[in-house]
Amino acid sequence: MVQSIQLALIKIQLSIKTVFFVLTRWKYFLLAVGVSFLFFELMYWAFNLNVLFIILSSWKLSIIEKLEVLASPLFSSSGPTAAILMVVLSAIQGMNISILAYIIRKQKKIDVKLAGESSLIGVLAIIGLGCPSCGTSLITPIVALFMSTSAVAVSEKITAVMLPLAIILGLYGLYSVGIKAANIRSQINLKYSDTNVAPTS
Amino acid sequence: MFSFIADKKMPIIGIMLVLGFIILAIQPKSDMTNSFTIVSMDSPMARGDKDAPVSLIQYSDFLCPSCAYFSTQIMPVIEEKYIKTGKVKFEFRPMAFIADGSNQSGMGGYCAIDQDKFWAYHDGVYKVVADKVFNQKLDPKTDIILTANDVKVISSGVGLDSKTFNDCLDSNTKSSSIINSTKAANRNGVTGTPYIMINGQQYQGDMSLTSIEALIKAQL
Numbered sequence: 001m002v003q004s005i006q007l008a009l010i011k012i013q014l015s016i017k018t019v020f021f022v023l024t025r026w027k028y029f030l031l032a033v034g035v036s037f038l039f040f041e042l043m044y045w046a047f048n049l050n051v052l053f054i055i056l057s058s059w060k061l062s063i064i065e066k067l068e069v070l071a072s073p074l075f076s077s078s079g080p081t082a083a084i085l086m087v088v089l090s091a092i093q094g095m096n097i098s099i100l101a102y103i104i105r106k107q108k109k110i111d112v113k114l115a116g117e118s119s120l121i122g123v124l125a126i127i128g129l130g131c132p133s134c135g136t137s138l139i140t141p142i143v144a145l146f147m148s149t150s151a152v153a154v155s156e157k158i159t160a161v162m163l164p165l166a167i168i169l170g171l172y173g174l175y176s177v178g179i180k181a182a183n184i185r186s187q188i189n190l191k192y193s194d195t196n197v198a199p200t201s
Numbered sequence: 202m203f204s205f206i207a208d209k210k211m212p213i214i215g216i217m218l219v220l221g222f223i224i225l226a227i228q229p230k231s232d233m234t235n236s237f238t239i240v241s242m243d244s245p246m247a248r249g250d251k252d253a254p255v256s257l258i259q260y261s262d263f264l265c266p267s268c269a270y271f272s273t274q275i276m277p278v279i280e281e282k283y284i285k286t287g288k289v290k291f292e293f294r295p296m297a298f299i300a301d302g303s304n305q306s307g308m309g310g311y312c313a314i315d316q317d318k319f320w321a322y323h324d325g326v327y328k329v330v331a332d333k334v335f336n337q338k339l340d341p342k343t344d345i346i347l348t349a350n351d352v353k354v355i356s357s358g359v360g361l362d363s364k365t366f367n368d369c370l371d372s373n374t375k376s377s378s379i380i381n382s383t384k385a386a387n388r389n390g391v392t393g394t395p396y397i398m399i400n401g402q403q404y405q406g407d408m409s410l411t412s413i414e415a416l417i418k419a420q421l
Contacts, residue, residue: 047405047406048403048404048405050402050403051402051416054402055412055415055416055419058419060418060419060421061415061418066415068411068415072409072412073409076407076408076409
């Protein structure tokens with residue numbers, strides 16, 4: 001039992017170190033920042049992309065006004081807790097995708113399982129937003145299919161746990177890609193130590 | 202060739218789905234030819250200059266927390282900056298689907314129209330709902346936010362004639378009005394509130410003053 005915990009801790013440490021290693025490279029860092037930003041905006045604007053498109057493409061609005069709109073999810077009616085959860089989730093997702101890009105680049109193939117985990121986090125996050133009482137949460141019509149009489153009440157409970165659940169899954173996803181990247185790094189290091197050539201990645 | 206597709210089919214399908222979603226989402230949804238998207242200045246729940254270039258419609262349930270936020274935090278600014286200056290005309294379209302309080306407050310809205318005091322009633326109801334939802338943290342689905350008696354107290358507080366209003370509410374004569382209003386909204390695909398239409402562009406769910414103002418400015 002103790003050994004299992006120690007092993008788990010070592011794996012977590014290894015994963016964190018690898019994530020840190022990859023993100024200290026500027027191109028992966030920039031990718032993480034870019035994806036985080038896109039994920040944050042897509043999560044918030046998912047049901048109103050037409051509005052965002054009109055605002056961003058309007059010549060009547062200044063760049064400052066457009067930037068203010070992009071920052072507006074932080075100050076919306078959802079409140080500060082939801083805004084903080086969205087920022088945290090977006091940052092995790094950005095790191096996830098960036099490490100995934102590192103793995104794909106080094107492996108020269110796409111890991112469908114890891115990519116699938118990232119997609120699931122996005123879906124959970126979008127489900128976790130909205131106001132079930134007001135009927136603007138994506139989960140309400142889904143729940144209504146199964147329990148028509150209490151759909152809203154059930155949806156409220158689901159929505160309340162969905163963003164935190166997405167964050168937990170996101171952290172697990174980050175751990176998974178971190179371990180995978182660590183394996184790839186060690187294989188690269190091994191390969192180059194066999195040939196006595198310094199690794200470049 | 203086929204193994205390449207097989208290896209990558211999941212991400213390709215994913216990317217296609219995302220692109221499809223984005224294309225559908227940014228499709229212009231405006232149809233300015235029907236009453237669903239145009240402010241009817243004949244409505245007693247409409248205000249502003251009839252020649253205003255921007256038409257703003259709000260579908261709302263009096264019990265909906267996001268609607269309370271929209272009506273108490275966003276609309277006062279829109280009123281000052283755009284409605285009073287003749288840039289925006291506004292119409293409120295009530296719905297009732299959250300709880301019994303939605304019906305009571307919705308019927309109350311139509312009773313207030315009879316006394317030509319709809320906006321005072323509207324502001325009074327949303328002030329109470331915003332306080333209960335945001336300050337007292339009550340949930341409109343699981344807690345009783347508004348009863349018929351609450352609605353009567355609010356109407357009296359905003360200057361409506363109590364006897365006339367109470368008789369109107371108790372008689373249920375406005376029941377069909379709020380039911381028909383909700384059905385009409387549902388027929389047009391409005392299933393959640395707040396559902397805002399700005400010159401026919403739909404905007405629903407979570408919203409901020411910044412984004413509403415930007416959308417109005419883009420239409421001016």
